[in-house]
Amino acid sequence: MKKVAFYTLGCKLNYSETSTISRKFEEKGYQKVEFTDQPDIFIINTCSVTENADKKCRKIVREARGISPNAYVAIIGCYAQLKPKEISEIPGVDAVLGAAEKFRLAELLDGFVRPEQPVVFATEIDSVDTFNSSYSLLDRTRTFLKVQDGCDYSCSFCTIPLARGSSRSDSIVNLLKHAQDIAAKGVKEIVLTGVNTGDFGLQQGERKERFINLVEALDAVEGIERFRISSIEPNLLTDEIIDFVAQSNRFVPHFHIPLQSGSNEILKLMRRRYQRELYTDRVKR
Ligand code: SF4
Structure with missing residues:
Protein backbone atom coordinates (compact mmCIF):
# COMPACT_ATOMS: atom_id res chain seq x y z
CA MET A 1 0.00 0.00 0.00
CA GLU A 124 -6.45 28.71 -17.85
CA ILE A 125 -8.30 30.06 -14.82
CA ASP A 126 -10.96 31.74 -17.02
CA SER A 127 -12.32 28.33 -17.93
CA VAL A 128 -12.47 26.99 -14.37
CA ASP A 129 -16.14 27.04 -13.43
CA THR A 130 -16.87 23.75 -11.66
CA PHE A 131 -17.49 23.63 -7.95
CA ASN A 132 -15.85 20.83 -6.00
CA SER A 133 -17.46 20.10 -2.65
CA SER A 134 -15.04 20.03 0.26
CA TYR A 135 -14.99 19.87 4.01
CA SER A 136 -12.26 19.23 6.53
CA LEU A 137 -12.41 16.39 9.02
CA LEU A 138 -9.27 17.00 11.00
CA ASP A 139 -10.85 16.78 14.41
CA ARG A 140 -14.25 16.30 15.98
CA THR A 141 -14.65 19.81 17.28
CA ARG A 142 -15.15 21.73 14.08
CA THR A 143 -15.12 21.33 10.35
CA PHE A 144 -14.61 23.87 7.60
CA LEU A 145 -17.33 23.42 5.02
CA LYS A 146 -16.68 25.05 1.66
CA VAL A 147 -19.89 26.67 0.46
CA GLN A 148 -18.47 28.98 -2.20
CA ASP A 149 -15.27 29.34 -4.24
CA GLY A 150 -13.69 32.05 -6.42
CA CYS A 151 -14.47 35.77 -6.54
CA ASP A 152 -15.91 38.20 -9.09
CA TYR A 153 -14.68 41.31 -7.27
CA SER A 154 -11.47 42.83 -8.45
CA CYS A 155 -9.87 44.39 -5.40
CA SER A 156 -6.67 45.96 -6.63
CA PHE A 157 -4.39 44.18 -4.15
CA CYS A 158 -5.73 40.67 -4.54
CA THR A 159 -4.65 37.78 -6.78
CA ILE A 160 -7.23 35.30 -5.53
CA PRO A 161 -9.57 35.67 -8.53
CA LEU A 162 -6.59 34.70 -10.73
CA ALA A 163 -5.83 31.66 -8.60
CA ARG A 164 -9.34 30.46 -7.87
CA GLY A 165 -11.44 31.77 -10.72
CA SER A 166 -14.92 33.23 -10.83
CA SER A 167 -17.49 33.06 -8.05
CA ARG A 168 -19.39 29.77 -7.87
CA SER A 169 -21.16 27.82 -5.17
CA ASP A 170 -22.45 24.51 -3.99
CA SER A 171 -26.25 24.11 -3.85
CA ILE A 172 -28.25 24.31 -0.63
CA VAL A 173 -29.48 20.75 -1.14
CA ASN A 174 -25.90 19.44 -1.38
CA LEU A 175 -24.73 21.47 1.57
CA LEU A 176 -27.56 20.19 3.75
CA LYS A 177 -26.49 16.68 2.90
CA HIS A 178 -22.87 17.45 3.79
CA ALA A 179 -23.98 19.02 7.08
CA GLN A 180 -26.00 15.90 7.93
CA ASP A 181 -23.02 13.65 7.07
CA ILE A 182 -20.78 15.82 9.23
CA ALA A 183 -23.28 15.66 12.13
CA ALA A 184 -23.39 11.87 11.80
CA LYS A 185 -19.60 11.83 12.34
CA GLY A 186 -20.06 13.54 15.70
CA VAL A 187 -18.60 16.94 14.73
CA LYS A 188 -20.09 19.76 16.81
CA GLU A 189 -19.29 22.91 14.83
CA ILE A 190 -19.38 23.84 11.16
CA VAL A 191 -17.59 26.93 9.86
CA LEU A 192 -19.03 28.11 6.55
CA THR A 193 -16.06 28.87 4.36
CA GLY A 194 -15.55 30.51 0.98
CA VAL A 195 -13.46 33.07 -0.84
CA ASN A 196 -16.34 35.54 -0.89
CA THR A 197 -18.79 33.62 1.29
CA GLY A 198 -21.55 36.24 1.24
CA ASP A 199 -21.64 35.99 -2.56
CA PHE A 200 -22.95 32.42 -2.19
CA GLY A 201 -25.52 31.38 -4.77
CA LEU A 202 -23.91 31.69 -8.20
CA GLN A 203 -23.85 28.54 -10.31
CA GLN A 204 -22.39 28.72 -13.85
CA GLY A 205 -22.62 32.49 -13.72
CA GLU A 206 -26.29 32.57 -12.73
CA ARG A 207 -27.61 33.58 -9.34
CA LYS A 208 -29.60 30.56 -8.23
CA GLU A 209 -29.73 30.92 -4.44
CA ARG A 210 -28.97 33.43 -1.70
CA PHE A 211 -26.70 33.20 1.33
CA ILE A 212 -29.53 34.00 3.76
CA ASN A 213 -31.48 30.99 2.46
CA LEU A 214 -28.46 28.76 3.09
CA VAL A 215 -28.13 30.10 6.62
CA GLU A 216 -31.83 29.50 7.31
CA ALA A 217 -31.72 25.97 5.90
CA LEU A 218 -28.60 24.94 7.84
CA ASP A 219 -30.03 26.30 11.07
CA ALA A 220 -32.53 23.42 11.05
CA VAL A 221 -29.92 20.64 10.75
CA GLU A 222 -30.09 18.38 13.80
CA GLY A 223 -26.89 17.35 15.54
CA ILE A 224 -24.72 20.40 14.78
CA GLU A 225 -24.45 22.58 17.87
CA ARG A 226 -22.76 25.60 16.33
CA PHE A 227 -22.48 27.24 12.94
CA ARG A 228 -20.08 30.06 12.29
CA ILE A 229 -19.67 32.26 9.20
CA SER A 230 -15.94 32.46 8.54
CA SER A 231 -15.78 35.89 6.94
CA ILE A 232 -18.21 38.12 5.09
CA GLU A 233 -17.75 41.32 3.08
CA PRO A 234 -19.47 44.29 4.80
CA ASN A 235 -21.49 45.13 1.69
CA LEU A 236 -22.93 41.60 1.69
CA LEU A 237 -23.75 41.46 5.39
CA THR A 238 -27.41 42.36 5.11
CA ASP A 239 -29.87 43.22 7.89
CA GLU A 240 -31.61 39.94 7.09
CA ILE A 241 -28.47 37.96 7.91
CA ILE A 242 -27.71 39.93 11.07
CA ASP A 243 -31.30 39.61 12.31
CA PHE A 244 -31.44 35.89 11.60
CA VAL A 245 -28.14 35.18 13.33
CA ALA A 246 -29.19 37.32 16.30
CA GLN A 247 -32.18 35.10 17.04
CA SER A 248 -30.67 31.76 16.01
CA ASN A 249 -29.65 29.23 18.64
CA ARG A 250 -27.17 27.51 16.36
CA PHE A 251 -25.49 30.36 14.47
CA VAL A 252 -23.06 31.92 16.91
CA PRO A 253 -23.17 35.73 17.21
CA HIS A 254 -19.83 36.15 15.53
CA PHE A 255 -18.98 38.04 12.36
CA HIS A 256 -15.58 38.48 10.83
CA ILE A 257 -15.96 41.54 8.60
CA PRO A 258 -12.87 42.55 6.63
CA LEU A 259 -12.23 46.30 6.93
CA GLN A 260 -8.96 46.63 4.97
CA SER A 261 -8.80 50.40 5.57
CA GLY A 262 -10.60 53.13 7.50
CA SER A 263 -9.91 55.68 4.77
CA ASN A 264 -12.46 56.11 1.99
CA GLU A 265 -9.75 57.25 -0.34
CA ILE A 266 -7.75 54.09 0.21
CA LEU A 267 -10.85 51.90 0.02
CA LYS A 268 -11.57 53.42 -3.37
CA LEU A 269 -8.03 52.80 -4.57
CA MET A 270 -8.36 49.23 -3.33
CA ARG A 271 -11.59 48.98 -5.34
CA ARG A 272 -13.47 47.77 -2.26
CA ARG A 273 -17.25 47.91 -2.58
CA TYR A 274 -18.01 49.94 0.56
CA GLN A 275 -17.00 53.06 2.40
CA ARG A 276 -16.17 53.47 6.06
CA GLU A 277 -19.72 54.72 6.80
CA LEU A 278 -21.24 51.44 5.63
CA TYR A 279 -18.78 49.49 7.74
CA THR A 280 -19.60 51.54 10.83
CA ASP A 281 -23.29 51.08 10.16
CA ARG A 282 -22.91 47.27 9.94
CA VAL A 283 -21.02 47.14 13.22
CA LYS A 284 -23.60 49.34 14.98
CA ARG A 285 -26.43 47.21 13.72
S1 SF4 B 1 -13.38 40.34 -2.25
FE1 SF4 B 1 -11.67 39.25 -1.24
S2 SF4 B 1 -11.13 37.55 -2.62
FE2 SF4 B 1 -12.42 38.96 -3.79
S3 SF4 B 1 -10.93 40.25 -4.91
FE3 SF4 B 1 -11.49 41.32 -2.97
S4 SF4 B 1 -9.95 40.68 -1.44
FE4 SF4 B 1 -9.82 39.24 -3.20
Missing part, protein backbone atom coordinates in the same frame (compact mmCIF):
# COMPACT_ATOMS: atom_id res chain seq x y z
CA LYS A 2 1.48 3.36 -1.05
CA LYS A 3 1.89 5.97 1.65
CA VAL A 4 0.80 9.56 0.98
CA ALA A 5 1.44 12.67 3.07
CA PHE A 6 -0.09 16.14 2.77
CA TYR A 7 1.22 19.59 3.62
CA THR A 8 -1.13 22.57 3.59
CA LEU A 9 -0.25 26.25 3.46
CA GLY A 10 -2.72 29.10 3.60
CA CYS A 11 -6.37 29.45 4.45
CA LYS A 12 -9.28 27.37 5.73
CA LEU A 13 -10.37 26.72 2.18
CA ASN A 14 -7.08 25.00 1.44
CA TYR A 15 -7.45 22.92 4.61
CA SER A 16 -10.95 21.82 3.62
CA GLU A 17 -9.71 20.90 0.15
CA THR A 18 -6.64 18.99 1.37
CA SER A 19 -8.88 17.07 3.71
CA THR A 20 -11.28 16.14 0.88
CA ILE A 21 -8.44 15.16 -1.47
CA SER A 22 -6.86 13.01 1.24
CA ARG A 23 -10.16 11.15 1.76
CA LYS A 24 -10.24 10.44 -1.98
CA PHE A 25 -6.77 8.90 -1.69
CA GLU A 26 -7.85 6.77 1.25
CA GLU A 27 -10.89 5.57 -0.70
CA LYS A 28 -8.53 4.48 -3.46
CA GLY A 29 -6.52 2.39 -1.02
CA TYR A 30 -3.61 4.72 -0.23
CA GLN A 31 -2.43 5.02 3.34
CA LYS A 32 -2.37 8.56 4.75
CA VAL A 33 0.73 9.16 6.87
CA GLU A 34 2.57 12.02 8.56
CA PHE A 35 4.94 14.14 6.49
CA THR A 36 7.97 12.64 8.26
CA ASP A 37 6.80 9.05 7.96
CA GLN A 38 8.72 8.23 4.72
CA PRO A 39 5.79 8.72 2.34
CA ASP A 40 5.87 7.48 -1.26
CA ILE A 41 3.90 10.53 -2.35
CA PHE A 42 3.91 14.11 -1.08
CA ILE A 43 1.06 16.48 -1.92
CA ILE A 44 1.82 20.09 -1.11
CA ASN A 45 -1.15 22.47 -1.19
CA THR A 46 0.19 26.00 -1.67
CA CYS A 47 -0.98 29.53 -1.07
CA SER A 48 -0.16 32.64 -3.08
CA VAL A 49 -1.16 35.26 -0.57
CA THR A 50 2.01 35.12 1.50
CA GLU A 51 4.91 37.17 0.26
CA ASN A 52 7.28 34.22 0.46
CA ALA A 53 5.12 31.67 -1.36
CA ASP A 54 8.01 30.69 -3.59
CA LYS A 55 10.53 30.33 -0.77
CA LYS A 56 8.10 28.36 1.36
CA CYS A 57 7.30 25.99 -1.46
CA ARG A 58 10.99 25.37 -2.18
CA LYS A 59 11.69 24.74 1.48
CA ILE A 60 8.95 22.13 1.81
CA VAL A 61 9.99 20.36 -1.39
CA ARG A 62 13.55 20.22 -0.06
CA GLU A 63 12.35 18.80 3.25
CA ALA A 64 10.23 16.21 1.45
CA ARG A 65 13.18 15.13 -0.68
CA GLY A 66 15.28 14.84 2.48
CA ILE A 67 12.72 12.53 4.05
CA SER A 68 12.00 10.33 1.02
CA PRO A 69 14.52 10.96 -1.78
CA ASN A 70 12.58 8.86 -4.31
CA ALA A 71 9.05 9.91 -3.44
CA TYR A 72 6.66 11.54 -5.90
CA VAL A 73 6.21 15.26 -5.17
CA ALA A 74 3.08 17.01 -6.46
CA ILE A 75 2.28 20.69 -5.95
CA ILE A 76 -1.30 21.95 -5.99
CA GLY A 77 -3.18 25.05 -4.79
CA CYS A 78 -3.32 28.76 -5.53
CA TYR A 79 0.38 29.27 -6.12
CA ALA A 80 0.41 26.26 -8.45
CA GLN A 81 -2.36 27.83 -10.52
CA LEU A 82 -0.65 31.23 -10.63
CA LYS A 83 2.90 30.13 -11.41
CA PRO A 84 2.86 26.57 -12.75
CA LYS A 85 5.99 26.94 -14.86
CA GLU A 86 8.10 28.48 -12.09
CA ILE A 87 7.04 25.75 -9.69
CA SER A 88 7.79 22.97 -12.15
CA GLU A 89 11.35 24.33 -12.27
CA ILE A 90 11.88 23.90 -8.53
CA PRO A 91 14.31 21.00 -8.15
CA GLY A 92 12.55 17.90 -6.88
CA VAL A 93 9.05 18.70 -8.15
CA ASP A 94 7.38 15.94 -10.23
CA ALA A 95 3.98 17.42 -10.95
CA VAL A 96 2.07 20.70 -10.75
CA LEU A 97 -1.74 20.75 -10.82
CA GLY A 98 -3.93 23.81 -11.14
CA ALA A 99 -7.27 24.77 -9.63
CA ALA A 100 -9.38 22.54 -11.88
CA GLU A 101 -7.09 19.52 -11.81
CA LYS A 102 -6.24 19.19 -8.12
CA PHE A 103 -9.41 17.21 -7.35
CA ARG A 104 -8.53 14.67 -10.05
CA LEU A 105 -5.01 14.19 -8.74
CA ALA A 106 -5.30 10.51 -7.98
CA GLU A 107 -6.68 9.84 -11.49
CA LEU A 108 -4.37 12.16 -13.45
CA LEU A 109 -1.20 10.91 -11.79
CA ASP A 110 -2.38 7.32 -11.44
CA GLY A 111 0.43 5.04 -10.42
CA PHE A 112 2.66 7.93 -9.32
CA VAL A 113 5.68 6.89 -11.37
CA ARG A 114 8.19 9.72 -11.30
CA PRO A 115 8.45 11.38 -14.75
CA GLU A 116 11.75 12.33 -16.38
CA GLN A 117 10.51 15.90 -16.68
CA PRO A 118 7.96 17.48 -14.33
CA VAL A 119 4.40 17.35 -15.65
CA VAL A 120 2.07 20.36 -15.49
CA PHE A 121 -1.72 20.20 -15.59
CA ALA A 122 -3.14 23.71 -15.30
CA THR A 123 -6.06 24.97 -17.36
Whole structure:
Protein backbone atom coordinates (compact mmCIF):
# COMPACT_ATOMS: atom_id res chain seq x y z
CA MET A 1 0.00 0.00 0.00
CA LYS A 2 1.48 3.36 -1.05
CA LYS A 3 1.89 5.97 1.65
CA VAL A 4 0.80 9.56 0.98
CA ALA A 5 1.44 12.67 3.07
CA PHE A 6 -0.09 16.14 2.77
CA TYR A 7 1.22 19.59 3.62
CA THR A 8 -1.13 22.57 3.59
CA LEU A 9 -0.25 26.25 3.46
CA GLY A 10 -2.72 29.10 3.60
CA CYS A 11 -6.37 29.45 4.45
CA LYS A 12 -9.28 27.37 5.73
CA LEU A 13 -10.37 26.72 2.18
CA ASN A 14 -7.08 25.00 1.44
CA TYR A 15 -7.45 22.92 4.61
CA SER A 16 -10.95 21.82 3.62
CA GLU A 17 -9.71 20.90 0.15
CA THR A 18 -6.64 18.99 1.37
CA SER A 19 -8.88 17.07 3.71
CA THR A 20 -11.28 16.14 0.88
CA ILE A 21 -8.44 15.16 -1.47
CA SER A 22 -6.86 13.01 1.24
CA ARG A 23 -10.16 11.15 1.76
CA LYS A 24 -10.24 10.44 -1.98
CA PHE A 25 -6.77 8.90 -1.69
CA GLU A 26 -7.85 6.77 1.25
CA GLU A 27 -10.89 5.57 -0.70
CA LYS A 28 -8.53 4.48 -3.46
CA GLY A 29 -6.52 2.39 -1.02
CA TYR A 30 -3.61 4.72 -0.23
CA GLN A 31 -2.43 5.02 3.34
CA LYS A 32 -2.37 8.56 4.75
CA VAL A 33 0.73 9.16 6.87
CA GLU A 34 2.57 12.02 8.56
CA PHE A 35 4.94 14.14 6.49
CA THR A 36 7.97 12.64 8.26
CA ASP A 37 6.80 9.05 7.96
CA GLN A 38 8.72 8.23 4.72
CA PRO A 39 5.79 8.72 2.34
CA ASP A 40 5.87 7.48 -1.26
CA ILE A 41 3.90 10.53 -2.35
CA PHE A 42 3.91 14.11 -1.08
CA ILE A 43 1.06 16.48 -1.92
CA ILE A 44 1.82 20.09 -1.11
CA ASN A 45 -1.15 22.47 -1.19
CA THR A 46 0.19 26.00 -1.67
CA CYS A 47 -0.98 29.53 -1.07
CA SER A 48 -0.16 32.64 -3.08
CA VAL A 49 -1.16 35.26 -0.57
CA THR A 50 2.01 35.12 1.50
CA GLU A 51 4.91 37.17 0.26
CA ASN A 52 7.28 34.22 0.46
CA ALA A 53 5.12 31.67 -1.36
CA ASP A 54 8.01 30.69 -3.59
CA LYS A 55 10.53 30.33 -0.77
CA LYS A 56 8.10 28.36 1.36
CA CYS A 57 7.30 25.99 -1.46
CA ARG A 58 10.99 25.37 -2.18
CA LYS A 59 11.69 24.74 1.48
CA ILE A 60 8.95 22.13 1.81
CA VAL A 61 9.99 20.36 -1.39
CA ARG A 62 13.55 20.22 -0.06
CA GLU A 63 12.35 18.80 3.25
CA ALA A 64 10.23 16.21 1.45
CA ARG A 65 13.18 15.13 -0.68
CA GLY A 66 15.28 14.84 2.48
CA ILE A 67 12.72 12.53 4.05
CA SER A 68 12.00 10.33 1.02
CA PRO A 69 14.52 10.96 -1.78
CA ASN A 70 12.58 8.86 -4.31
CA ALA A 71 9.05 9.91 -3.44
CA TYR A 72 6.66 11.54 -5.90
CA VAL A 73 6.21 15.26 -5.17
CA ALA A 74 3.08 17.01 -6.46
CA ILE A 75 2.28 20.69 -5.95
CA ILE A 76 -1.30 21.95 -5.99
CA GLY A 77 -3.18 25.05 -4.79
CA CYS A 78 -3.32 28.76 -5.53
CA TYR A 79 0.38 29.27 -6.12
CA ALA A 80 0.41 26.26 -8.45
CA GLN A 81 -2.36 27.83 -10.52
CA LEU A 82 -0.65 31.23 -10.63
CA LYS A 83 2.90 30.13 -11.41
CA PRO A 84 2.86 26.57 -12.75
CA LYS A 85 5.99 26.94 -14.86
CA GLU A 86 8.10 28.48 -12.09
CA ILE A 87 7.04 25.75 -9.69
CA SER A 88 7.79 22.97 -12.15
CA GLU A 89 11.35 24.33 -12.27
CA ILE A 90 11.88 23.90 -8.53
CA PRO A 91 14.31 21.00 -8.15
CA GLY A 92 12.55 17.90 -6.88
CA VAL A 93 9.05 18.70 -8.15
CA ASP A 94 7.38 15.94 -10.23
CA ALA A 95 3.98 17.42 -10.95
CA VAL A 96 2.07 20.70 -10.75
CA LEU A 97 -1.74 20.75 -10.82
CA GLY A 98 -3.93 23.81 -11.14
CA ALA A 99 -7.27 24.77 -9.63
CA ALA A 100 -9.38 22.54 -11.88
CA GLU A 101 -7.09 19.52 -11.81
CA LYS A 102 -6.24 19.19 -8.12
CA PHE A 103 -9.41 17.21 -7.35
CA ARG A 104 -8.53 14.67 -10.05
CA LEU A 105 -5.01 14.19 -8.74
CA ALA A 106 -5.30 10.51 -7.98
CA GLU A 107 -6.68 9.84 -11.49
CA LEU A 108 -4.37 12.16 -13.45
CA LEU A 109 -1.20 10.91 -11.79
CA ASP A 110 -2.38 7.32 -11.44
CA GLY A 111 0.43 5.04 -10.42
CA PHE A 112 2.66 7.93 -9.32
CA VAL A 113 5.68 6.89 -11.37
CA ARG A 114 8.19 9.72 -11.30
CA PRO A 115 8.45 11.38 -14.75
CA GLU A 116 11.75 12.33 -16.38
CA GLN A 117 10.51 15.90 -16.68
CA PRO A 118 7.96 17.48 -14.33
CA VAL A 119 4.40 17.35 -15.65
CA VAL A 120 2.07 20.36 -15.49
CA PHE A 121 -1.72 20.20 -15.59
CA ALA A 122 -3.14 23.71 -15.30
CA THR A 123 -6.06 24.97 -17.36
CA GLU A 124 -6.45 28.71 -17.85
CA ILE A 125 -8.30 30.06 -14.82
CA ASP A 126 -10.96 31.74 -17.02
CA SER A 127 -12.32 28.33 -17.93
CA VAL A 128 -12.47 26.99 -14.37
CA ASP A 129 -16.14 27.04 -13.43
CA THR A 130 -16.87 23.75 -11.66
CA PHE A 131 -17.49 23.63 -7.95
CA ASN A 132 -15.85 20.83 -6.00
CA SER A 133 -17.46 20.10 -2.65
CA SER A 134 -15.04 20.03 0.26
CA TYR A 135 -14.99 19.87 4.01
CA SER A 136 -12.26 19.23 6.53
CA LEU A 137 -12.41 16.39 9.02
CA LEU A 138 -9.27 17.00 11.00
CA ASP A 139 -10.85 16.78 14.41
CA ARG A 140 -14.25 16.30 15.98
CA THR A 141 -14.65 19.81 17.28
CA ARG A 142 -15.15 21.73 14.08
CA THR A 143 -15.12 21.33 10.35
CA PHE A 144 -14.61 23.87 7.60
CA LEU A 145 -17.33 23.42 5.02
CA LYS A 146 -16.68 25.05 1.66
CA VAL A 147 -19.89 26.67 0.46
CA GLN A 148 -18.47 28.98 -2.20
CA ASP A 149 -15.27 29.34 -4.24
CA GLY A 150 -13.69 32.05 -6.42
CA CYS A 151 -14.47 35.77 -6.54
CA ASP A 152 -15.91 38.20 -9.09
CA TYR A 153 -14.68 41.31 -7.27
CA SER A 154 -11.47 42.83 -8.45
CA CYS A 155 -9.87 44.39 -5.40
CA SER A 156 -6.67 45.96 -6.63
CA PHE A 157 -4.39 44.18 -4.15
CA CYS A 158 -5.73 40.67 -4.54
CA THR A 159 -4.65 37.78 -6.78
CA ILE A 160 -7.23 35.30 -5.53
CA PRO A 161 -9.57 35.67 -8.53
CA LEU A 162 -6.59 34.70 -10.73
CA ALA A 163 -5.83 31.66 -8.60
CA ARG A 164 -9.34 30.46 -7.87
CA GLY A 165 -11.44 31.77 -10.72
CA SER A 166 -14.92 33.23 -10.83
CA SER A 167 -17.49 33.06 -8.05
CA ARG A 168 -19.39 29.77 -7.87
CA SER A 169 -21.16 27.82 -5.17
CA ASP A 170 -22.45 24.51 -3.99
CA SER A 171 -26.25 24.11 -3.85
CA ILE A 172 -28.25 24.31 -0.63
CA VAL A 173 -29.48 20.75 -1.14
CA ASN A 174 -25.90 19.44 -1.38
CA LEU A 175 -24.73 21.47 1.57
CA LEU A 176 -27.56 20.19 3.75
CA LYS A 177 -26.49 16.68 2.90
CA HIS A 178 -22.87 17.45 3.79
CA ALA A 179 -23.98 19.02 7.08
CA GLN A 180 -26.00 15.90 7.93
CA ASP A 181 -23.02 13.65 7.07
CA ILE A 182 -20.78 15.82 9.23
CA ALA A 183 -23.28 15.66 12.13
CA ALA A 184 -23.39 11.87 11.80
CA LYS A 185 -19.60 11.83 12.34
CA GLY A 186 -20.06 13.54 15.70
CA VAL A 187 -18.60 16.94 14.73
CA LYS A 188 -20.09 19.76 16.81
CA GLU A 189 -19.29 22.91 14.83
CA ILE A 190 -19.38 23.84 11.16
CA VAL A 191 -17.59 26.93 9.86
CA LEU A 192 -19.03 28.11 6.55
CA THR A 193 -16.06 28.87 4.36
CA GLY A 194 -15.55 30.51 0.98
CA VAL A 195 -13.46 33.07 -0.84
CA ASN A 196 -16.34 35.54 -0.89
CA THR A 197 -18.79 33.62 1.29
CA GLY A 198 -21.55 36.24 1.24
CA ASP A 199 -21.64 35.99 -2.56
CA PHE A 200 -22.95 32.42 -2.19
CA GLY A 201 -25.52 31.38 -4.77
CA LEU A 202 -23.91 31.69 -8.20
CA GLN A 203 -23.85 28.54 -10.31
CA GLN A 204 -22.39 28.72 -13.85
CA GLY A 205 -22.62 32.49 -13.72
CA GLU A 206 -26.29 32.57 -12.73
CA ARG A 207 -27.61 33.58 -9.34
CA LYS A 208 -29.60 30.56 -8.23
CA GLU A 209 -29.73 30.92 -4.44
CA ARG A 210 -28.97 33.43 -1.70
CA PHE A 211 -26.70 33.20 1.33
CA ILE A 212 -29.53 34.00 3.76
CA ASN A 213 -31.48 30.99 2.46
CA LEU A 214 -28.46 28.76 3.09
CA VAL A 215 -28.13 30.10 6.62
CA GLU A 216 -31.83 29.50 7.31
CA ALA A 217 -31.72 25.97 5.90
CA LEU A 218 -28.60 24.94 7.84
CA ASP A 219 -30.03 26.30 11.07
CA ALA A 220 -32.53 23.42 11.05
CA VAL A 221 -29.92 20.64 10.75
CA GLU A 222 -30.09 18.38 13.80
CA GLY A 223 -26.89 17.35 15.54
CA ILE A 224 -24.72 20.40 14.78
CA GLU A 225 -24.45 22.58 17.87
CA ARG A 226 -22.76 25.60 16.33
CA PHE A 227 -22.48 27.24 12.94
CA ARG A 228 -20.08 30.06 12.29
CA ILE A 229 -19.67 32.26 9.20
CA SER A 230 -15.94 32.46 8.54
CA SER A 231 -15.78 35.89 6.94
CA ILE A 232 -18.21 38.12 5.09
CA GLU A 233 -17.75 41.32 3.08
CA PRO A 234 -19.47 44.29 4.80
CA ASN A 235 -21.49 45.13 1.69
CA LEU A 236 -22.93 41.60 1.69
CA LEU A 237 -23.75 41.46 5.39
CA THR A 238 -27.41 42.36 5.11
CA ASP A 239 -29.87 43.22 7.89
CA GLU A 240 -31.61 39.94 7.09
CA ILE A 241 -28.47 37.96 7.91
CA ILE A 242 -27.71 39.93 11.07
CA ASP A 243 -31.30 39.61 12.31
CA PHE A 244 -31.44 35.89 11.60
CA VAL A 245 -28.14 35.18 13.33
CA ALA A 246 -29.19 37.32 16.30
CA GLN A 247 -32.18 35.10 17.04
CA SER A 248 -30.67 31.76 16.01
CA ASN A 249 -29.65 29.23 18.64
CA ARG A 250 -27.17 27.51 16.36
CA PHE A 251 -25.49 30.36 14.47
CA VAL A 252 -23.06 31.92 16.91
CA PRO A 253 -23.17 35.73 17.21
CA HIS A 254 -19.83 36.15 15.53
CA PHE A 255 -18.98 38.04 12.36
CA HIS A 256 -15.58 38.48 10.83
CA ILE A 257 -15.96 41.54 8.60
CA PRO A 258 -12.87 42.55 6.63
CA LEU A 259 -12.23 46.30 6.93
CA GLN A 260 -8.96 46.63 4.97
CA SER A 261 -8.80 50.40 5.57
CA GLY A 262 -10.60 53.13 7.50
CA SER A 263 -9.91 55.68 4.77
CA ASN A 264 -12.46 56.11 1.99
CA GLU A 265 -9.75 57.25 -0.34
CA ILE A 266 -7.75 54.09 0.21
CA LEU A 267 -10.85 51.90 0.02
CA LYS A 268 -11.57 53.42 -3.37
CA LEU A 269 -8.03 52.80 -4.57
CA MET A 270 -8.36 49.23 -3.33
CA ARG A 271 -11.59 48.98 -5.34
CA ARG A 272 -13.47 47.77 -2.26
CA ARG A 273 -17.25 47.91 -2.58
CA TYR A 274 -18.01 49.94 0.56
CA GLN A 275 -17.00 53.06 2.40
CA ARG A 276 -16.17 53.47 6.06
CA GLU A 277 -19.72 54.72 6.80
CA LEU A 278 -21.24 51.44 5.63
CA TYR A 279 -18.78 49.49 7.74
CA THR A 280 -19.60 51.54 10.83
CA ASP A 281 -23.29 51.08 10.16
CA ARG A 282 -22.91 47.27 9.94
CA VAL A 283 -21.02 47.14 13.22
CA LYS A 284 -23.60 49.34 14.98
CA ARG A 285 -26.43 47.21 13.72
S1 SF4 B 1 -13.38 40.34 -2.25
FE1 SF4 B 1 -11.67 39.25 -1.24
S2 SF4 B 1 -11.13 37.55 -2.62
FE2 SF4 B 1 -12.42 38.96 -3.79
S3 SF4 B 1 -10.93 40.25 -4.91
FE3 SF4 B 1 -11.49 41.32 -2.97
S4 SF4 B 1 -9.95 40.68 -1.44
FE4 SF4 B 1 -9.82 39.24 -3.20
